[in-house]
Amino acid sequence: MSAICGFYDTEKRKDYRLKLPEMLKILQFWGPDWQSCWNEDHVGLGQATLVTVPEAKREMNSVFQTNHLRMVADCRIDNREELLPQLGITAGQDLFSDEEILLYSYLKWGETCVSRIVGDFAFALWDEKRKELFCARDPLGMRPLYYKWDGSVFVFASQIRAIHPTLTSDWNMDYFVDYLYLRGNSTDHSTPFQGVYRLPRGSYVKVSEKEFTVKSYWSLENTKSVEYRNDRDYDEHFRDIFFKAVRSRLRSIGPVSVIMSGGLDSTSIFSVAKCSAPDKDIFPVSAVFDRYKESDERDYIQMVLDQYKINDNEFVISDDLYMLKDYPEYSPSTDEPSLPQLSYALNYQLYQRAAKRKAKVALQGYAGDEIFGFHRNYISDYLRKLRLFRFMREAGQLAKCYNETMLNAVIDYGLKPLLFEEKEHPVLLPKYFNEAKQRFVEGYSIYDPVRRAQYEYINRARNFSFVQHYVSEALGMETRYPFLDQRLVEFMYNVPLEQKIKEAQTKVLLRRALKGILPDGIASRQTKTSHDHLLFDGLKHEWNHLYPILRKPVLEEMGLIYQGRLLNQITLYRHGQLSNGMQFYAALSLELWLRKYVKSEVA
Template identity: 30%
Template sequence: MCGISGIIGQKANKENITKMTKALYHRGNDAIQQWIEDDVALGHNRLSIIDLQEASNQPFQKENSHWVLVYNGEIYNYIELRNELIQKGCTFTTQSDTEVLYQAFLQWGEACLERFNGMFAFAFWNTETKELLAARDRFGVKPFYYYHDEENFIFASEIKAIRKLIKTNLNEKLLANYLAFGSYGMLQESFFEEINQLPGGHFIKLKKSDIEIKQWYDFVSRTNKKILELQYITENEAKEAYKLLLHDSIQLRFRSDVPVGFTLSGGVDSSLLLALVNQREEAKDIKAFTFYTNDERYDELPWVEQMVTKTKTQLEKVLLTADEVKERHQQLSKIQDEPYGGVPTIAYAKVFETMAKQGIKVILDGQGMDEAWAGYDYYQNNSNSTIQGQTNASPFKTNVLVESFLAKAEKPTYPKPFDDDLLNKQYRDLFYTKITRALRFNDRVSMASTTELREPFLDYRLVEYAFSLPTKMKIRNNQGKYLLREILSDYSKNLAFAPKRPLQTPQREWLAEDLSAMVENAIISIKKSNLAVLFDTQQLQKEWKKYQQGEQDSSFHIWQWISVSKLGFNEK
């Protein structure tokens, strides 16, 4: 887990690449190195996880090779690939997955991507042909942002590093979509003009000033094929096949030369993660972490405590109070660069910080099961909602936006490549809404504490398999994740888990009461900034008063204002 940065063009020099690596210091400071030649500068911030030796530092270049690599992430199956490459005559000087990625690229070219099981964003520069090839993992776990004009191509793991070198305004259309529809953007967009993302499962080629972007991971064709293969599978066959994949995914993600821990909530996904971790020989030495707020209406702590009592797992309980939210938000808004998911994200940030202070560098989390197994309530009705537990009332307040700004909003439409409505909703959430934004939030909060977050349930083999199963194995008796619950019972019939709930924190109540000054300061900040021309500030104030007086079906709009107020417009 690291931070990468690079400049191809006139801005490539020691001073500029240093600005970028300094901006990414939190992503890794075990080694910070640069490679500069002609009009190219590459930077790397290393968080050492596998092969801690200096020889594995980056930028990485093998002797007598024209390729230079900067890479962020983990190739979990690097040992198997290393052995295969040795059989083909490759020699290795390190034990790192970095060198495996490098040699795999030299051996197979772009085709190496299909062989990787991992999370990654990397860039190869060829010193002879003067071309760049960069790629991002299947689901976009690891970030890759870039800026391109006639004179420069600049890329980095985070927006803030690019903004050290260029001036850019907010993307007002995306900002309008966020405030009107809750959209965090399409695959290639960011909240800043001219700063783009490389979508997950894509690679980019740059030669001179020509850019070519291609998709390398075709989820739709792969799952369409698998749907046909699994249409007549029995429940027992599906359970056993999925369990084999689960064990292998966990095994791969425990590969580390540093301590590993994991997060817990009270649900099915966490229960399964706990059960799988508990089967490992080193289980007694692996610690679980969970957050709580001392509010029994929302806390999942009672269920978590029941779970760990059964397994005898060490549990660290991390308390988040309203008093610390304001300061933590100040820090996290800078880390995130863009709007993020509210108090729950802040709570996770505190969990990761606590883990880091105890020397844990690798964290396992249960992200991805709801989307693969149809776990959200809106999968079972005709709703186009992307919010669990949401009523028919809109959680957004478009009346606080001036008409000219609101006119820029365009409700996002997502591809529907499948004949089945359920599959299209799952596909949307995996690649356009739920997972993409959760991965961005989680990457930033884990890296803020210089820790590496791994998502074993997002192993592409697990996602493809669950996604492709017949609907009756996902949803039964008005409950999602049916077969997954059956699988959990095979590991432990005693593991308790809470029902699926849309809210994890008392964000609604805190914003109205304990954090009301924080909301008011955000509104004042909007009024005093260039953002004021986008808002009807009288309506903004009216909606805030309504909220304080009890109209609290949703707090999304309140958090939106808080997030937007931090987006960096200069005060008048």
């Protein structure tokens, strides 16, 4: 992994030449192993690297270069075996770093190389012939890239703080509104600060003396549907992609850890990892609970340990690792708000345990729920298409599964989604709710409601960056997310609904395709374990610090949210009553993040 930065002054004022070392020094936190930079009168590039893969072990004193190109990159290429022969490299393939493969790909294919590469990447490339700076991000936005452009100077970096003073109040209010509307997710382009932008995922930017262009090269909406005649073909296709997604993420200079609960997603990753590389040092790290028996998943975890004969796993006793532990020092300072910040204590302990075992890579099961896109309202699609027999059958299964009456299931999950739309947001004032709704809902080009819902689920899978950049990288590790493999996301978005949810059972394709690989007791599991008690305990333990803040929130002073609602709802959470969870959870995370920057009068 790396952090990159640079500038291009199209008017050649040389203002930024001395700033490049300062930017690189800030990014050294994310790339402590070696740093390199290059600059001329009007353009400069810098890279700070954390070494996690064997091909990147040698130290670089300069940026990557060939012919007329110079490049810095934060990347991991997952289809190396496919690309290297196409680049004419058949011998000594292990000697080529991912950055070099990326550079040679651009040399051969130009800007279209971004559509050929599978993996996580953000890179910047200076083309001396064209006098052009080219920057790009991967389709799912796994690696960050921020920029500023004033019409003559383009400045970019992997972290906002390297290009903009974050201890400021030049707020982008639309960002805060969208964060609340999207339940704790950021948009594809904006940041909390005016004039600072995020390069959208699946996009590139070209900068020259005559041009400044941001262009999308990939969109999930434009991928093709997948239709087979029988379940076996879906199973084989899924299994092939999922094994590739996991196997390609096992490259490491040290052991590989898997942050593993007893749920389907993380146990699937661990099981496939062990099948793919039985001789590699791969070990699970799991949060377990002694007091909160209802949250403890040791029985399910043990099924995996027994099947793969694992006796070197790590259990982290987590009863006291509640949310907001040690508030106000509950989390490192970040450039953007993030929901996982509230759970820093738990995440840090899990990764610290992996680091003690010398792991350089951690695999996470994050986004499994999003790409399979379960919501009880899925049965409304059968009603909309007049598949009445299937609708009644699925409604009956939902009623049985969630201990509801058949009538309630028909009305709540079948009729209401078709007849009613959200008129009010529990947190945002109507003015801002309607503005955000117009930006997102009415801006969709996907008219099929089920397909649009699936798109929205995948679109929400953005809360990985905090753990990646402020937990694992701080401990010298790279976190990788197999469920956010581009090939897998495209496939799951395009398979029929019945391959994801059937008879109220979620992830049916995963369960079928991994039969025999995943322990039967986990593959047949119908419920998920809740860690809500960590939120309730956190509010109880830290209430004396939180209550004065919640009495007069900054968000109320900004005029964004209803007066008194945040305090009332968080008080209910403190007493164990969880409703409208994600909306107020997002508001709490944003409020506490703002408190680090905004002086507010509190009693």
